[in-house]
Amino acid sequence: MSEAVLTVAQMVAAEKAAMAAGTSEWELMLKAGQGAAQWVHRAAGGRPVTVLCGPGNNGGDGYVIAEDLGSRGYDVDVIAPVEPSTDTARTARSQFGGDTREQGPFEHAIVVDCLFGYGLSRQVEGVYRELLEELSASDCFKIAIDVPSAVRSDCGSTLGPLPRYDLTLALGAWKQAHFLMPSMAMMGAKELIDLGLPLDDAHGVLSSRPALSAPAADAHKYTRGLVAVVAGEMPGAPLLSCEAGMRAGAGYVKLFSDRSHPDAPADLVIVEDDLDEALEDDRIDALLVGPGLGRGETSRERLAAALTSGRQCVLDADALHLLDDDLLEGVDPSRILLTPHEGELAALCESFGVEADGKLDRARSLSAATGLTVLAKGPDTILVGEGTTLFFPQGSSWLSVAGSGDVLAGICATRLAGSRSPMEAAQDAVWLHHEAARLAGPAFTALQLAHCVKPAMASFL
Numbered sequence: 001m002s003e004a005v006l007t008v009a010q011m012v013a014a015e016k017a018a019m020a021a022g023t024s025e026w027e028l029m030l031k032a033g034q035g036a037a038q039w040v041h042r043a044a045g046g047r048p049v050t051v052l053c054g055p056g057n058n059g060g061d062g063y064v065i066a067e068d069l070g071s072r073g074y075d076v077d078v079i080a081p082v083e084p085s086t087d088t089a090r091t092a093r094s095q096f097g098g099d100t101r102e103q104g105p106f107e108h109a110i111v112v113d114c115l116f117g118y119g120l121s122r123q124v125e126g127v128y129r130e131l132l133e134e135l136s137a138s139d140c141f142k143i144a145i146d147v148p149s150a151v152r153s154d155c156g157s158t159l160g161p162l163p164r165y166d167l168t169l170a171l172g173a174w175k176q177a178h179f180l181m182p183s184m185a186m187m188g189a190k191e192l193i194d195l196g197l198p199l200d201d202a203h204g205v206l207s208s209r210p211a212l213s214a215p216a217a218d219a220h221k222y223t224r225g226l227v228a229v230v231a232g233e234m235p236g237a238p239l240l241s242c243e244a245g246m247r248a249g250a251g252y253v254k255l256f257s258d259r260s261h262p263d264a265p266a267d268l269v270i271v272e273d274d275l276d277e278a279l280e281d282d283r284i285d286a287l288l289v290g291p292g293l294g295r296g297e298t299s300r301e302r303l304a305a306a307l308t309s310g311r312q313c314v315l316d317a318d319a320l321h322l323l324d325d326d327l328l329e330g331v332d333p334s335r336i337l338l339t340p341h342e343g344e345l346a347a348l349c350e351s352f353g354v355e356a357d358g359k360l361d362r363a364r365s366l367s368a369a370t371g372l373t374v375l376a377k378g379p380d381t382i383l384v385g386e387g388t389t390l391f392f393p394q395g396s397s398w399l400s401v402a403g404s405g406d407v408l409a410g411i412c413a414t415r416l417a418g419s420r421s422p423m424e425a426a427q428d429a430v431w432l433h434h435e436a437a438r439l440a441g442p443a444f445t446a447l448q449l450a451h452c453v454k455p456a457m458a459s460f461l
């Protein structure tokens with residue numbers, strides 16, 4: 001089952017739809033709070049718990065959690081700076097049998113943060129800020145209900161202090177902030193509490209682990225996919241892409257280059273022919289252009305040759321700085337995958353006249369304007385294409401090393417050559433890249449990462 005990732009507006013619409021179908025908001029809150037309390041109980045194991053309750057329905061969830069824990073015999077301390085401001089939160093407050101305090105300090109080893117959920121609408125100040133600062137400074141076990149209270153649910157940016165949580169319990173559906181920086185890195189383990197909301201037509205989805213397969217019994221190198229990496233001015237980057245692509249399931253990887261590559265592995269085929277001639281090989285299934293390409297006139301000509309060849313293409317690095325409307329003239333955008341980091345994404349938006357703020361909106365607007373599939377890579381990776389946005393679990397921070405993107409692009413090209421669509425290829429590649437990094441451990445080089453793509457494949461077979 002795919003897991004939906006919703007905007008606040010979509011979340012509110014899903015709750016309204018559930019209510020129109022006969023479930024009251026109070027029933028939803030009870031289910032949410034009791035589901036969360038079960039997780040708090042697992043974490044607390046009988047130790048006293050402090051619950052911070054805000055004015056809205058997130059605070060309402062807090063009262064339900066406090067009541068549930070109290071009925072299990074927990075010592076519960078509820079801090080609520082103000083009385084609830086919604087009818088449903090007032091119901092929750094009235095059903096809670098214990099007392100509340102208006103401010104800290106708190107002493108308990110487990111603290112549940114229900115100050116604000118997706119209704120956070122302005123900077124966190126005053127007593128709420130003090131509570132979040134106290135939470136940040138405390139070494140207690142921190143649990144965020146729905147989202148951390150200073151986080152904007154749609155974009156993951158903050159409006160106040162953001163403590164490092166140990167556990168975040170998403171209610172009803174994932175919000176975009178669960179998979180966007182900086183918030184995603186501060187949420188600790190993430191768990192989703194199902195509220196039975198109707199989420200079928202969500203445009204945002206959490207990518208699920210791909211299932212890859214071994215080659216067919218009658219496979220040969222061409223049926224498994226021929227990848228051609230188009231080299232340019234700098235030899236190192238395309239070689240890294242080849243090293244990764246050769247380990248991601250391709251039957252054949254070729255490097256189209258007119259320069260010498262003394263470091264190339266013996267099992268990589270280097271084609272020194274004129275590029276136009278080399279591109280005439282009908283057996284090529286996918287091209288990768290960009291790593292080490294350069295940005296001069298010759299580089300632009302090589303990119304143009306690749307694009308007009310009609311092949312499926314992964315465009316990365318320098319190709320993303322060269323790409324414009326003229327180069328895409330007559331090219332079928334459904335065959336092209338872009339793999340920009342944030343700087344390249346900004347450059348692309350400028351080239352295509354796309355005005356949008358933030359990585360998510362930029363990637364969505366660029367894909368909508370051009371029809372291209374966009375894999376916006378980074379500590380939070382977003383994949384946009386075919387009208388869908390895919391979000392990913394966090395990868396290793398050791399991936400922040402030079403050449404890491406060349407490795408990712410090489411994997412993308414191999415997966416694209418292996419009869420996968422740009423969306424599927426990019427999805428496979430992100431998972432393989434993350435798994436390779438996990439297997440590579442700390443402080444790896446890009447080449448070591450590329451070598452770990454092979455054992456990473458085994459995890460998905």
Ligand SMILES: NC(=O)C1=CN([C@@H]2O[C@H](COP(=O)(O)OP(=O)(O)OC[C@H]3O[C@@H](n4cnc5c(N)ncnc54)[C@H](O)[C@@H]3O)[C@@H](O)[C@H]2O)[C@H](O)CC1
Pocket residue numbers: 011015025028029030032033054055056057058059060061085086115116117118119120121122123124125128145146147171172173195197
């Ligand atoms: N997903 C579900 O189906 C359910 C979710 N529930 C929970 O409800 C919250 C959203 O509740 P809402 O009342 O809309 O918003 P909040 O509780 O996040 O807070 C709104 C409240 O706070 C005020 N406010 C906003 N920002 C600030 C600020 N910086 N300083 C002070 N006050 C602020 C605002 O004016 C409102 O009064 C969702 O996340 C879930 O936790 C329900 O349980 C139902 C099921």
Ligand SMILES: [K+]
Pocket residue numbers: 058113114115116117144145146147148149
């Ligand atoms: K919260």
